[in-house]
Amino acid sequence: MASAIGIDYGDSRIGIAVSDSMGIVATPRCVISGKGGLEKVCAGIGEIYQKERCSTLVIGYPLNMDGSGGERVRRTELFIKRFSEMFPDAEIVRWDERLTTKAADRAMLSMGVKQKQKGVSDMIAAQMILQGYLESRR
Numbered sequence: 001m002a003s004a005i006g007i008d009y010g011d012s013r014i015g016i017a018v019s020d021s022m023g024i025v026a027t028p029r030c031v032i033s034g035k036g037g038l039e040k041v042c043a044g045i046g047e048i049y050q051k052e053r054c055s056t057l058v059i060g061y062p063l064n065m066d067g068s069g070g071e072r073v074r075r076t077e078l079f080i081k082r083f084s085e086m087f088p089d090a091e092i093v094r095w096d097e098r099l100t101t102k103a104a105d106r107a108m109l110s111m112g113v114k115q116k117q118k119g120v121s122d123m124i125a126a127q128m129i130l131q132g133y134l135e136s137r138r
Contacts, residue, residue, distance in 0.1 A: 004134070005130070006129045015127075016029045019130055028127045060076075093133060097125070
């Protein structure tokens with residue numbers, strides 16, 4: 001299995017995690033600013049995708065608690081569409097991310113990391129999204 005990228009897609013920050021080449025462990029990687037627009041976000045993630053020789057993007061899918069989609073799903077779909085146009089060989093997996101941010105915040109508290117450190121919870125959420133996917137494949 002090639003490496004995979006986990007994405008916690010947000011308007012202002014996008015958390016990124018990457019798996020090892022065996023597809024066992026997800027590791028937080030970085031945060032990409034969402035303020036530069038969709039093209040810049042896709043290019044930044046694409047750079048990691050190519051450098052790590054990834055085959056799969058696992059993107060947190062922001063469903064509402066009742067399972068419905070809203071504005072966040074629409075924005076996520078716009079990202080998926082554009083990334084797929086730029087990198088047509090990428091397999092894109094939509095992963096239910098409900099409660100991931102809350103779990104990331106709890107993990108930060110247990111590690112003694114301040115929640116105000118911008119981007120840390122985004123990377124941890126991306127790691128949780130990707131790790132959930134990796135474990136589902138075993």
